[in-house]
Amino acid sequence: MNPAGRDATFIEQAYWIVLNRPPSALELDDQRRNHLNSDQVTLSRGLLQSTEFRRLRTAWKNRQDTHTDPAALEQALQRLGTNEFFVERVYESLLARKADEGGKQHYMTVLAGGERRTNVARAMALSDEFAVRWTAVPYDTQLCELANPAKWDNPEWMDLLRSLGLSDDRFSMHRKPYELTQFIYGCQRLGALTEQADVVSIGAGHEIVLYWLANRVNRVVATDLYEGYWTERRGREGDPSVLARPDDFAPFPYRQDRLTFMKMDGRQLDFPDNSFDIAYSLSSIEHFGGMEGASQTIREMTRVLKPGGILALATEYALAGPRGEDVFQPEEVHALAQQPGLELVEPIDERVWNRYQTAPVDVVHDPYRTPHMVVHVFDTVFTSVMLFLRKLPSA
Secondary structure, X not given: OOOOOOOHXXXXXXXXXXXXXXXXXXXXXXXXXXXXXXXXXXXXXXXXXXXXXXXXXXXXXXXXXXXXXXXXXXXXXXXXXXXXXXXXXXXXXXXXXXXXXXXXXXXXXXXXXOOOHHHHHHHHHOOHHHHHHHHOOOOOOOOOEEOOHHHHHOHHHHHHHHHOOOOOOHHXXXXXXXXXXXXXXXXXXXXXXXXXXXXXXXOOOOXXXXXXXXOOOOEEEEEEOOOHHHHOOOOOOOOHHHHOOHHHHOOOOOOHHHEEEEXXXXXXXXXXXXXXXXXXXXXXHXXXXXXXXXXXXXXXXXXXXXXXXXXXXXXXXXXXXXXXXXXXXXXXXXXXXXXXXXXXXXXXXXXXXXXXXXXXXXXXXXXXXXXXXXXXXXXXXXXXXXXXXXXXXXX
Protein backbone atom coordinates (compact mmCIF):
# COMPACT_ATOMS: atom_id res chain seq x y z
CA MET A 1 0.00 0.00 0.00
CA ASN A 2 1.27 3.45 -0.86
CA PRO A 3 2.13 5.77 2.05
CA ALA A 4 -0.57 8.37 2.67
CA GLY A 5 -0.40 11.12 0.08
CA ARG A 6 1.70 9.34 -2.51
CA ASP A 7 -0.99 7.94 -4.79
CA ALA A 8 -2.11 9.33 -8.12
CA THR A 9 -5.62 10.22 -6.88
CA PHE A 10 -4.23 12.45 -4.13
CA ILE A 11 -2.01 14.29 -6.63
CA GLU A 12 -4.77 14.67 -9.24
CA GLN A 13 -7.17 16.18 -6.69
CA ALA A 14 -4.62 18.86 -5.74
CA TYR A 15 -3.95 19.75 -9.39
CA TRP A 16 -7.67 20.09 -10.17
CA ILE A 17 -8.34 22.29 -7.13
CA VAL A 18 -5.25 24.52 -7.41
CA LEU A 19 -4.54 24.64 -11.16
CA ASN A 20 -7.96 23.60 -12.53
CA ARG A 21 -6.42 20.83 -14.62
CA PRO A 22 -5.08 17.29 -14.23
CA PRO A 23 -1.34 16.71 -13.89
CA SER A 24 0.44 15.72 -17.07
CA ALA A 25 1.91 12.23 -17.21
CA LEU A 26 5.34 13.77 -16.64
CA GLU A 27 4.19 15.83 -13.65
CA LEU A 28 2.48 12.81 -12.15
CA ASP A 29 5.63 10.76 -12.55
CA ASP A 30 7.78 13.53 -11.02
CA GLN A 31 5.44 13.90 -8.06
CA ARG A 32 5.25 10.19 -7.33
CA ARG A 33 8.89 9.34 -8.01
CA ASN A 34 10.36 12.21 -6.03
CA HIS A 35 7.76 12.25 -3.26
CA LEU A 36 7.08 15.98 -3.56
CA ASN A 37 3.65 15.27 -2.11
CA SER A 38 4.31 13.73 1.30
CA ASP A 39 1.22 15.57 2.58
CA GLN A 40 -1.42 17.92 1.19
CA VAL A 41 0.32 21.06 2.45
CA THR A 42 3.69 20.14 0.94
CA LEU A 43 2.18 19.27 -2.43
CA SER A 44 -0.04 22.35 -2.55
CA ARG A 45 2.73 24.73 -1.49
CA GLY A 46 4.68 24.01 -4.65
CA LEU A 47 1.59 24.40 -6.86
CA LEU A 48 0.51 27.61 -5.16
CA GLN A 49 3.94 29.18 -5.61
CA SER A 50 4.10 28.28 -9.29
CA THR A 51 3.98 30.88 -12.05
CA GLU A 52 0.94 29.08 -13.48
CA PHE A 53 -1.12 29.55 -10.31
CA ARG A 54 -0.07 33.18 -9.89
CA ARG A 55 -1.35 33.90 -13.40
CA LEU A 56 -4.61 32.10 -12.72
CA ARG A 57 -5.21 33.98 -9.48
CA THR A 58 -4.49 37.33 -11.16
CA ALA A 59 -7.07 36.50 -13.82
CA TRP A 60 -9.63 35.49 -11.17
CA LYS A 61 -9.09 38.79 -9.36
CA ASN A 62 -9.85 40.52 -12.66
CA ARG A 63 -13.04 38.43 -13.02
CA GLN A 64 -11.71 36.65 -16.09
CA ASP A 65 -12.64 33.06 -16.89
CA THR A 66 -9.47 31.03 -17.28
CA HIS A 67 -10.82 27.70 -18.52
CA THR A 68 -11.68 26.96 -22.14
CA ASP A 69 -14.56 24.69 -21.06
CA PRO A 70 -15.99 25.82 -17.67
CA ALA A 71 -18.63 23.07 -17.76
CA ALA A 72 -15.96 20.39 -18.14
CA LEU A 73 -13.97 21.90 -15.27
CA GLU A 74 -17.05 21.86 -13.03
CA GLN A 75 -17.73 18.24 -13.94
CA ALA A 76 -14.14 17.31 -13.06
CA LEU A 77 -14.45 19.00 -9.67
CA GLN A 78 -17.78 17.24 -9.07
CA ARG A 79 -16.08 13.89 -9.61
CA LEU A 80 -13.66 14.49 -6.73
CA GLY A 81 -16.20 13.33 -4.12
CA THR A 82 -19.02 14.50 -1.88
CA ASN A 83 -19.55 18.18 -1.06
CA GLU A 84 -18.10 17.62 2.40
CA PHE A 85 -14.98 15.91 1.03
CA PHE A 86 -14.55 18.65 -1.60
CA VAL A 87 -14.77 21.46 0.95
CA GLU A 88 -12.31 19.74 3.27
CA ARG A 89 -9.84 19.20 0.46
CA VAL A 90 -10.14 22.83 -0.74
CA TYR A 91 -9.30 24.06 2.77
CA GLU A 92 -6.27 21.76 2.91
CA SER A 93 -5.11 22.66 -0.61
CA LEU A 94 -5.56 26.43 -0.50
CA LEU A 95 -5.41 27.44 3.16
CA ALA A 96 -3.12 24.67 4.43
CA ARG A 97 -5.39 23.85 7.37
CA LYS A 98 -8.30 21.69 8.36
CA ALA A 99 -11.72 23.16 7.70
CA ASP A 100 -13.31 24.74 10.75
CA GLU A 101 -16.83 23.51 11.38
CA GLY A 102 -18.48 26.87 10.73
CA GLY A 103 -16.66 27.40 7.46
CA LYS A 104 -17.31 23.86 6.28
CA GLN A 105 -21.04 24.11 6.98
CA HIS A 106 -21.23 27.48 5.21
CA TYR A 107 -19.68 26.19 2.01
CA MET A 108 -21.67 22.95 2.09
CA THR A 109 -24.87 25.01 2.35
CA VAL A 110 -23.74 27.22 -0.55
CA LEU A 111 -23.01 24.16 -2.70
CA ALA A 112 -26.32 22.55 -1.78
CA GLY A 113 -27.99 25.74 -2.98
CA GLY A 114 -26.54 25.25 -6.47
CA GLU A 115 -23.28 27.22 -6.37
CA ARG A 116 -20.52 25.83 -8.60
CA ARG A 117 -17.55 24.15 -6.99
CA THR A 118 -15.35 26.23 -9.28
CA ASN A 119 -16.56 29.41 -7.60
CA VAL A 120 -16.13 28.04 -4.08
CA ALA A 121 -12.48 27.16 -4.73
CA ARG A 122 -11.79 30.52 -6.39
CA ALA A 123 -13.47 32.44 -3.56
CA MET A 124 -11.13 30.76 -1.10
CA ALA A 125 -8.10 31.52 -3.30
CA LEU A 126 -9.13 35.19 -3.33
CA SER A 127 -9.89 35.37 0.40
CA ASP A 128 -8.07 37.61 2.85
CA GLU A 129 -6.88 34.54 4.76
CA PHE A 130 -5.26 33.13 1.64
CA ALA A 131 -3.49 36.43 0.93
CA VAL A 132 -2.13 36.64 4.47
CA ARG A 133 -1.08 32.99 4.67
CA TRP A 134 0.75 32.77 1.35
CA THR A 135 2.34 36.22 1.20
CA ALA A 136 3.51 36.36 4.81
CA VAL A 137 6.53 34.10 4.29
CA PRO A 138 9.23 35.80 2.20
CA TYR A 139 11.65 33.91 0.01
CA ASP A 140 14.22 34.84 -2.61
CA THR A 141 13.10 34.99 -6.24
CA GLN A 142 15.95 36.86 -7.92
CA LEU A 143 17.48 35.39 -11.04
CA CYS A 144 20.87 37.09 -11.49
CA GLU A 145 22.83 36.36 -8.33
CA LEU A 146 25.68 34.55 -6.64
CA ALA A 147 24.93 30.95 -5.61
CA ASN A 148 22.26 31.50 -3.01
CA PRO A 149 21.39 29.24 -0.04
CA ALA A 150 18.09 31.13 0.36
CA LYS A 151 16.76 29.37 -2.72
CA TRP A 152 16.37 26.25 -0.55
CA ASP A 153 13.52 28.19 1.17
CA ASN A 154 11.66 28.86 -2.12
CA PRO A 155 8.98 26.14 -2.62
CA GLU A 156 8.75 26.60 -6.40
CA TRP A 157 12.53 26.39 -6.74
CA MET A 158 12.70 23.34 -4.50
CA ASP A 159 10.10 21.50 -6.58
CA LEU A 160 12.30 22.04 -9.63
CA LEU A 161 15.35 20.77 -7.74
CA ARG A 162 13.47 17.59 -6.83
CA SER A 163 12.12 17.17 -10.36
CA LEU A 164 15.74 16.72 -11.45
CA GLY A 165 15.99 13.81 -9.02
CA LEU A 166 18.39 15.76 -6.78
CA SER A 167 18.49 15.74 -2.99
CA ASP A 168 16.69 18.54 -1.15
CA ASP A 169 18.78 18.05 2.00
CA ARG A 170 20.03 21.50 3.05
CA PHE A 171 23.22 19.99 4.47
CA SER A 172 23.98 18.66 0.97
CA MET A 173 23.78 22.08 -0.71
CA HIS A 174 26.11 22.18 -3.70
CA ARG A 175 26.87 24.74 -6.40
CA LYS A 176 26.14 22.32 -9.26
CA PRO A 177 22.55 21.45 -8.24
CA TYR A 178 22.09 25.18 -7.57
CA GLU A 179 23.19 26.06 -11.12
CA LEU A 180 21.01 23.39 -12.74
CA THR A 181 17.93 24.38 -10.76
CA GLN A 182 18.48 28.13 -11.00
CA PHE A 183 18.83 27.81 -14.78
CA ILE A 184 15.44 26.06 -15.05
CA TYR A 185 13.85 28.41 -12.51
CA GLY A 186 15.01 31.53 -14.34
CA CYS A 187 13.98 30.32 -17.80
CA GLN A 188 10.59 29.31 -16.43
CA ARG A 189 9.97 32.65 -14.69
CA LEU A 190 11.03 34.50 -17.84
CA GLY A 191 8.48 32.55 -19.88
CA ALA A 192 11.14 31.02 -22.13
CA LEU A 193 10.67 27.38 -21.14
CA THR A 194 7.83 26.36 -23.44
CA GLU A 195 6.94 23.24 -25.41
CA GLN A 196 7.90 25.09 -28.61
CA ALA A 197 11.34 26.22 -27.37
CA ASP A 198 14.58 25.25 -29.10
CA VAL A 199 17.54 25.09 -26.68
CA VAL A 200 21.30 24.85 -27.19
CA SER A 201 23.79 24.01 -24.43
CA ILE A 202 27.46 25.00 -24.63
CA GLY A 203 30.05 22.87 -22.83
CA ALA A 204 27.16 20.54 -22.05
CA GLY A 205 28.88 17.27 -21.22
CA HIS A 206 26.07 14.90 -20.32
CA GLU A 207 24.50 16.98 -17.56
CA ILE A 208 21.17 15.80 -16.16
CA VAL A 209 19.27 18.93 -17.19
CA LEU A 210 19.64 18.01 -20.88
CA TYR A 211 17.42 14.97 -20.38
CA TRP A 212 15.03 16.99 -18.20
CA LEU A 213 14.68 19.58 -20.97
CA ALA A 214 14.12 16.91 -23.62
CA ASN A 215 10.90 15.97 -21.85
CA ARG A 216 9.62 19.54 -21.89
CA VAL A 217 10.77 21.51 -24.95
CA ASN A 218 10.76 21.09 -28.72
CA ARG A 219 14.50 20.51 -29.27
CA VAL A 220 17.69 20.33 -27.21
CA VAL A 221 21.15 20.40 -28.78
CA ALA A 222 24.09 19.61 -26.48
CA THR A 223 27.50 20.79 -27.72
CA ASP A 224 30.95 20.12 -26.31
CA LEU A 225 34.44 19.24 -27.52
CA TYR A 226 34.14 15.85 -25.79
CA GLU A 227 37.92 15.52 -25.59
CA GLY A 228 40.86 16.32 -23.34
CA TYR A 229 40.91 16.80 -19.57
CA TRP A 230 37.18 16.38 -18.96
CA THR A 231 36.99 12.90 -20.49
CA GLU A 232 38.69 11.47 -17.40
CA ARG A 233 38.08 13.99 -14.58
CA ARG A 234 35.09 15.43 -12.73
CA GLY A 235 32.71 12.52 -13.34
CA ARG A 236 33.88 12.15 -16.95
CA GLU A 237 31.70 15.12 -17.91
CA GLY A 238 33.30 15.22 -21.36
CA ASP A 239 32.98 11.49 -22.03
CA PRO A 240 32.80 11.22 -25.85
CA SER A 241 30.78 7.99 -25.70
CA VAL A 242 27.67 10.10 -25.04
CA LEU A 243 27.79 11.11 -28.72
CA ALA A 244 27.02 7.54 -29.79
CA ARG A 245 25.20 6.23 -26.71
CA PRO A 246 23.31 9.06 -24.98
CA ASP A 247 20.93 6.60 -23.34
CA ASP A 248 23.81 5.26 -21.23
CA PHE A 249 23.92 8.58 -19.36
CA ALA A 250 20.16 9.19 -19.06
CA PRO A 251 19.08 9.47 -15.40
CA PHE A 252 15.44 8.79 -16.31
CA PRO A 253 13.35 8.05 -19.42
CA TYR A 254 13.39 10.90 -21.92
CA ARG A 255 12.10 11.79 -25.38
CA GLN A 256 15.02 10.56 -27.44
CA ASP A 257 13.96 12.39 -30.59
CA ARG A 258 14.22 15.77 -28.82
CA LEU A 259 17.89 15.55 -27.70
CA THR A 260 20.99 15.63 -29.92
CA PHE A 261 24.65 15.57 -28.84
CA MET A 262 27.18 17.25 -31.15
CA LYS A 263 30.97 17.67 -31.03
CA MET A 264 31.45 21.42 -31.40
CA ASP A 265 33.62 24.28 -30.14
CA GLY A 266 31.50 26.83 -28.27
CA ARG A 267 33.67 29.62 -29.66
CA GLN A 268 32.56 28.76 -33.19
CA LEU A 269 29.03 27.35 -33.24
CA ASP A 270 27.99 25.67 -36.48
CA PHE A 271 24.41 26.95 -36.43
CA PRO A 272 22.64 29.66 -38.44
CA ASP A 273 21.83 33.02 -36.90
CA ASN A 274 18.62 33.27 -34.85
CA SER A 275 18.18 29.49 -34.39
CA PHE A 276 17.39 29.07 -30.66
CA ASP A 277 15.08 30.45 -27.99
CA ILE A 278 17.49 29.61 -25.14
CA ALA A 279 21.29 29.31 -25.19
CA TYR A 280 22.99 28.36 -21.96
CA SER A 281 26.31 27.29 -20.44
CA LEU A 282 26.81 26.17 -16.86
CA SER A 283 30.32 26.50 -15.43
CA SER A 284 32.12 25.86 -18.70
CA ILE A 285 33.15 29.15 -20.37
CA GLU A 286 35.82 29.84 -17.75
CA HIS A 287 37.73 26.97 -19.39
CA PHE A 288 37.48 28.38 -22.94
CA GLY A 289 40.59 30.57 -22.85
CA GLY A 290 40.10 33.33 -20.29
CA MET A 291 38.21 36.51 -21.05
CA GLU A 292 38.91 36.34 -24.77
CA GLY A 293 37.55 32.80 -25.17
CA ALA A 294 34.57 33.44 -22.87
CA SER A 295 33.66 36.65 -24.70
CA GLN A 296 33.86 34.95 -28.08
CA THR A 297 31.61 32.16 -26.80
CA ILE A 298 29.02 34.63 -25.54
CA ARG A 299 29.08 36.44 -28.88
CA GLU A 300 28.45 33.13 -30.64
CA MET A 301 25.62 32.24 -28.23
CA THR A 302 24.10 35.65 -28.91
CA ARG A 303 24.37 35.18 -32.66
CA VAL A 304 22.46 31.88 -32.66
CA LEU A 305 19.75 33.22 -30.34
CA LYS A 306 16.52 34.52 -31.75
CA PRO A 307 15.77 38.19 -30.95
CA GLY A 308 14.24 38.28 -27.47
CA GLY A 309 15.81 34.89 -26.66
CA ILE A 310 17.41 34.11 -23.29
CA LEU A 311 21.12 33.56 -22.71
CA ALA A 312 21.71 31.86 -19.34
CA LEU A 313 25.22 31.66 -17.97
CA ALA A 314 26.86 30.29 -14.83
CA THR A 315 30.57 30.74 -14.19
CA GLU A 316 33.11 31.16 -11.39
CA TYR A 317 33.04 34.43 -9.40
CA ALA A 318 35.94 35.44 -7.14
CA LEU A 319 34.99 36.52 -3.62
CA ALA A 320 38.43 37.03 -2.08
CA GLY A 321 42.12 36.32 -2.43
CA PRO A 322 44.50 36.46 -5.38
CA ARG A 323 43.51 35.96 -8.99
CA GLY A 324 42.89 32.25 -9.59
CA GLU A 325 43.01 30.13 -12.70
CA ASP A 326 39.60 29.79 -14.41
CA VAL A 327 37.98 32.15 -11.88
CA PHE A 328 36.64 35.51 -13.05
CA GLN A 329 36.98 38.69 -11.03
CA PRO A 330 33.76 40.69 -10.40
CA GLU A 331 34.70 43.34 -12.97
CA GLU A 332 35.31 40.58 -15.54
CA VAL A 333 31.88 39.10 -14.89
CA HIS A 334 30.36 42.53 -15.54
CA ALA A 335 32.35 42.85 -18.74
CA LEU A 336 31.05 39.47 -19.93
CA ALA A 337 27.50 40.61 -19.21
CA GLN A 338 28.01 43.74 -21.33
CA GLN A 339 28.64 41.98 -24.63
CA PRO A 340 26.93 43.70 -27.58
CA GLY A 341 23.34 42.78 -28.32
CA LEU A 342 22.48 41.65 -24.78
CA GLU A 343 20.92 43.12 -21.66
CA LEU A 344 20.68 41.69 -18.17
CA VAL A 345 17.10 40.88 -17.20
CA GLU A 346 17.84 42.37 -13.75
CA PRO A 347 20.84 43.63 -11.74
CA ILE A 348 23.19 41.00 -10.29
CA ASP A 349 22.78 40.39 -6.54
CA GLU A 350 26.46 40.31 -5.57
CA ARG A 351 25.90 40.74 -1.83
CA VAL A 352 24.58 37.24 -1.18
CA TRP A 353 27.60 36.16 0.83
CA ASN A 354 27.52 39.34 2.91
CA ARG A 355 24.33 37.89 4.39
CA TYR A 356 25.79 34.49 5.37
CA GLN A 357 28.65 32.99 7.29
CA THR A 358 30.35 29.97 5.76
CA ALA A 359 33.57 28.01 5.81
CA PRO A 360 34.79 27.69 2.20
CA VAL A 361 35.34 24.12 1.02
CA ASP A 362 38.95 23.22 0.21
CA VAL A 363 38.49 21.91 -3.34
CA VAL A 364 42.05 20.52 -3.51
CA HIS A 365 42.14 18.55 -0.26
CA ASP A 366 38.49 18.06 0.75
CA PRO A 367 36.41 18.35 -2.45
CA TYR A 368 33.38 16.34 -1.28
CA ARG A 369 32.56 18.29 1.87
CA THR A 370 29.14 19.90 2.01
CA PRO A 371 27.56 22.40 2.06
CA HIS A 372 29.54 23.16 -1.08
CA MET A 373 28.44 26.68 -2.06
CA VAL A 374 31.64 28.68 -1.46
CA VAL A 375 34.99 27.03 -2.19
CA HIS A 376 38.67 27.86 -2.29
CA VAL A 377 41.68 26.72 -4.25
CA PHE A 378 44.66 27.69 -2.10
CA ASP A 379 43.99 31.38 -1.25
CA THR A 380 41.41 32.12 -3.97
CA VAL A 381 37.85 31.99 -2.61
CA PHE A 382 35.02 31.80 -5.12
CA THR A 383 31.44 30.75 -5.82
CA SER A 384 29.10 30.56 -8.81
CA VAL A 385 27.36 33.50 -10.41
CA MET A 386 24.19 33.02 -12.44
CA LEU A 387 23.30 35.48 -15.20
CA PHE A 388 20.22 35.76 -17.39
CA LEU A 389 20.46 38.05 -20.41
CA ARG A 390 18.00 38.80 -23.18
CA LYS A 391 18.97 39.30 -26.82
CA LEU A 392 17.94 42.76 -27.96
CA PRO A 393 15.47 42.89 -30.87
CA SER A 394 17.92 44.90 -32.95
CA ALA A 395 20.87 42.55 -32.40
